[in-house]
Amino acid sequence: MPRLNATQRHRVRLTVNGRQVEADAEPRMLLTDFLRHELGLTGTHVGCEHGVCGACTIDIDGVPARACLTLAVQADGGTIRTVESLAPEPGRLSILQQAFRRHHALQCGFCTAGILMSLDCYLRDRPEPTEAELREFLGGHLCRCTGYTPILKAALEAATMLHKKRPEEQLHA
Amino acid sequence: MKPARFDYVRAEHLAEVHDVLAENGNDARVIAGGQTLLPMLSMRLARPKVVVDIMHLPQLQTIDADKGTIRIGAGVRQAQLLGWPLLSDRQPLLAAALPWVGHAQTRNRGTICGSLAHADPSAEIPLVLVALGGTIELSSRRGRRRIAADIFFTGMMSTARSEDELIEAAILPARPTGSGYAFQEFGRRHGDFAIAACAAVATDKGTRLAVAGVADRATMHDFAALDGSALDDALDAFAWDLDARDDLHATARYRRELVRRMGRAVIEEARRCRA
Ligand SMILES: Cc1cc2nc3c(=O)[nH]c(=O)nc-3n(C[C@@H](O)[C@H](O)[C@H](O)COP(=O)(O)OP(=O)(O)OC[C@H]3O[C@@H](n4cnc5c(N)ncnc54)[C@H](O)[C@@H]3O)c2cc1C
Ligand code: FES
Ligand code: FES
Numbered sequence: 001m002p003r004l005n006a007t008q009r010h011r012v013r014l015t016v017n018g019r020q021v022e023a024d025a026e027p028r029m030l031l032t033d034f035l036r037h038e039l040g041l042t043g044t045h046v047g048c049e050h051g052v053c054g055a056c057t058i059d060i061d062g063v064p065a066r067a068c069l070t071l072a073v074q075a076d077g078g079t080i081r082t083v084e085s086l087a088p089e090p091g092r093l094s095i096l097q098q099a100f101r102r103h104h105a106l107q108c109g110f111c112t113a114g115i116l117m118s119l120d121c122y123l124r125d126r127p128e129p130t131e132a133e134l135r136e137f138l139g140g141h142l143c144r145c146t147g148y149t150p151i152l153k154a155a156l157e158a159a160t161m162l163h164k165k166r167p168e169e170q171l172h173a
Numbered sequence: 174m175k176p177a178r179f180d181y182v183r184a185e186h187l188a189e190v191h192d193v194l195a196e197n198g199n200d201a202r203v204i205a206g207g208q209t210l211l212p213m214l215s216m217r218l219a220r221p222k223v224v225v226d227i228m229h230l231p232q233l234q235t236i237d238a239d240k241g242t243i244r245i246g247a248g249v250r251q252a253q254l255l256g257w258p259l260l261s262d263r264q265p266l267l268a269a270a271l272p273w274v275g276h277a278q279t280r281n282r283g284t285i286c287g288s289l290a291h292a293d294p295s296a297e298i299p300l301v302l303v304a305l306g307g308t309i310e311l312s313s314r315r316g317r318r319r320i321a322a323d324i325f326f327t328g329m330m331s332t333a334r335s336e337d338e339l340i341e342a343a344i345l346p347a348r349p350t351g352s353g354y355a356f357q358e359f360g361r362r363h364g365d366f367a368i369a370a371c372a373a374v375a376t377d378k379g380t381r382l383a384v385a386g387v388a389d390r391a392t393m394h395d396f397a398a399l400d401g402s403a404l405d406d407a408l409d410a411f412a413w414d415l416d417a418r419d420d421l422h423a424t425a426r427y428r429r430e431l432v433r434r435m436g437r438a439v440i441e442e443a444r445r446c447r448a
Contacts, residue, residue, distance in 0.1 A: 006179050050216065070282070071207070118278060140276030140278040
């Protein structure tokens with residue numbers, strides 16, 4: 001690959017929420033800023049911008065990871081899902097999102113997009129997580145409002161509901 | 174904060190990585206998982222002129238287990254190694270320590286070799302390498318060399334790597350039969366950097382204890398077949414030798430106490446595992 005010059009903007013092409021998209025970025029542009037400012041996907045939040053809070057967590061190539069610790073140019077050619085992909089259609093929430101609503105698993109909602117994306121990925125790989133496993137996994141996120149208990153309850157309930165469904169209907173039904 | 178400007182090279186050949194490092198010296202940075210480099214860039218603790226991405230080189234993405242060793246390439250992410258089905262059988266100490274490296278979300282991107290390159294004094298992966306007597310494989314235009322982990326780490330976030338060198342792999346001995354291992358860590362939360370972490374390896378030759386988070390690098394000591402209060406005394410002497418410092422997270426005294434207690438616990442556990 002040619003050396004991408006620091007002062008120029010370069011075309012970045014990737015698949016976001018099932019759509020091929022492209023926009024320009026300087027090499028130093030964080031993936032969070034690329035999603036929010038270049039693609040207008042402001043569902044992904046930015047808290048600490050150094051990997052600690054988890055607000056910016058998205059699905060990068062099939063696994064949950066920090067968008068703020070990824071350069072847009074690193075993600076070139078990759079596949080990304082953000083919180084905007086979770087609702088099956090306008091006006092309907094995913095099973096996980098519905099569980100969050102029922103359990104008041106968000107107050108201000110700043111942390112929510114990241115936690116939803118983490119859990120959405122996690123529950124695919126581990127349809128029957130234990131509470132201890134979920135606690136450890138959620139340790140990668142900070143929430144200043146809820147005290148985590150409602151988040152844990154919502155996640156456990158969503159896991160049970162998703163597990164009851166047939167695999168092909170999972171998560172997005 | 175946002176990073177200062179830098180050029181970006183997504184390397185397609187190993188030679189390209191070596192060229193960028195040789196031609197730019199300290200102005201070049203390798204980017205692997207980015208889980209440490211990105212915060213440093215964003216906080217402008219690092220201001221490289223060029224960043225070279227090594228994550229698209231298939232030859233760096235292999236885990237090779239043969240002849241009593243495990244070789245982990247620079248492109249291997251922490252989550253990938255944790256998912257390697259042979260890990261807990263071939264190297265149980267690494268299997269025990271890896272879940273403590275950050276969070277699942279950072280392990281999905283962070284690499285084994287990136288952690289070795291960064292050489293944080295609290296980091297688990299350098300600790301495991303020091304405890305096991307592992308080796309670091311470095312390569313550059315000038316050639317290739319291997320260096321033992323305990324001399325590779327030279328201090329707080331500093332290593333014997335030259336500016337033009339890439340860490341190409343980490344090499345660990347596979348578990349020899351009849352050895353026992355134990356790992357414990359103490360921190361404020363799971364996923365935070367350790368206030369102190371201890372790893373013990375028990376073999377027929379004796380027991381080795383390695384400690385991270387206390388001295389300026391992971392440090393080890395071989396304990397003969399001591400027991401009872403003799404072991405406590407040896408641990409106490411080791412804890413003092415580590416020259417612990419006070420910081421925001423804990424006092425030096427607190428850290429010494431952790432070494433005495435966790436040190437004893439892991440030594441005993443490793444010996445039990447062996448028996
Ligand atoms: C919230 C959070 C919590 C964390 N907690 C822990 C923890 O508890 N314990 C822990 O050990 N770590 C922890 N980390 C850091 C860990 O996640 C990193 O993965 C690791 O330290 C660096 O690996 P990396 O692949 O991301 O390296 P990068 O960030 O890509 O690189 C780190 C440094 O090493 C250099 N480098 C990388 N690879 C090479 C190579 N092959 N050859 C030469 N130089 C190279 C880079 O130039 C850079 O200077 C945490 C990180 C975050 C964000
Ligand atoms: S904004 Fe990315 S982890 Fe906080
Ligand atoms: S809901 Fe406010 S930070 Fe989590």
